[in-house]
Amino acid sequence: MPNQGTSTGEDWLAHVDREEARYRDGESRLPEAADADARQRQLTRLGNASVGAGLALLMTGRRDEAAASLTRAAERYRESFAGAPPGSWGRPIGAIKARLLAGDWDGAAADARWALEAGAAEADSPIGRYAAALALLVLGDDAHARIHANAVRTRDDFPAEVGDALAFLAAHDVDGYTLAVEAVLQSFEQRDEYLEDIPVADTALVLQALAARRGFAAELSSPLLPA
Numbered sequence: 001m002p003n004q005g006t007s008t009g010e011d012w013l014a015h016v017d018r019e020e021a022r023y024r025d026g027e028s029r030l031p032e033a034a035d036a037d038a039r040q041r042q043l044t045r046l047g048n049a050s051v052g053a054g055l056a057l058l059m060t061g062r063r064d065e066a067a068a069s070l071t072r073a074a075e076r077y078r079e080s081f082a083g084a085p086p087g088s089w090g091r092p093i094g095a096i097k098a099r100l101l102a103g104d105w106d107g108a109a110a111d112a113r114w115a116l117e118a119g120a121a122e123a124d125s126p127i128g129r130y131a132a133a134l135a136l137l138v139l140g141d142d143a144h145a146r147i148h149a150n151a152v153r154t155r156d157d158f159p160a161e162v163g164d165a166l167a168f169l170a171a172h173d174v175d176g177y178t179l180a181v182e183a184v185l186q187s188f189e190q191r192d193e194y195l196e197d198i199p200v201a202d203t204a205l206v207l208q209a210l211a212a213r214r215g216f217a218a219e220l221s222s223p224l225l226p227a
Contacts, residue, residue: 012056015198019053022196040083044091047076051098052196058101058226059200070102074111081118089120089131096134097202100209105138112138121148126158133166137210146170161187165207169214178218181207188224200224 026046031038054069074095081091092115099108112135120131121144129148136145149170153163161183168176181204188194188201195202201224211217 012059015056016053016060019049019056019196019198022049023053036083040080043076043080044084047073047080047091047094047098048196050076051094051202052198054098054101055196055198055200055202058205061226063103067102067104070098071104071107074098074102074104074107078111078114087123087125087128089115089123089125089128092118092120093127093131093134096131096138097206100138100206101202103209105213108138112136126152126155130158130162130166133170134206137166137169142170142172159184159187162203162207169207169210172214172216174216177207177211177216181211181218181220185220185222185224189222 023046026042026049030042030046033039050069050073054066054073057063057066057069077091077095077098081088084091092111095111096108096115099105099111115131115135120128120135123129123132129152133145133148133152136142136148146167149163149166152158153160153167155163161180165177165180165184168180184207185201185204188204194200201222204220204222205225208217208220
């Protein structure tokens with residue numbers, strides 16, 4: 001499949017329209033609270049659709065509208081967590097990432113504290129430790145974030161380049177971070193599939209937001225990133 005990152009502005013708006021339609025349709029069929037499992041799965045789908053719309057809006061430069069969609073996504077992910085199976089750390093990760101992409105640092109900090117209170121730092125799974133590292137980086141606790149990043153970066157079941165970027169962020173290693181985030185971006189450029197079919201390197205954008213907070217974001221350019 002060719003790299004979809006060459007989408008035109010009109011294509012991005014088509015993505016927005018599609019994701020908003022998915023959101024409205026899913027919202028109209030949201031199960032009642034009594035059916036907790038079906039409800040949490042549908043809420044997650046709503047979160048995904050809202051992230052998709054937000055990412056496409058970011059690519060058009062419509063940042064305020066993007067922030068509204070991404071904030072909505074974070075809310076749906078957090079709402080879904082109560083009925084989700086144990087170890088569903090993708091929900092807090094999704095919420096934190098959406099808040100960071102929206103530029104909402106206060107919201108990201110609140111969701112980071114929520115992830116840690118839910119036990120991410122005590123999780124055995126790499127996705128749980130990823131949630132902990134991300135949360136601690138948002139909160140500025142780089143010493144403890146580095147512990148969790150180092151725990152996942154050498155595992156076979158976790159993307160090494162993401163673990164490296166998290167660890168180098170926590171260590172304030174500018175050169176190491178730059179190489180790692182470039183590798184993260186390259187991994188997105190080599191993909192054939194993206195969340196909601198939106199060809200955007202969202203993880204690279206989140207890492208860059210955390211790096212900018214520390215004063216050393218890398219210079220990146222890609223069709224998968226906003227201009």
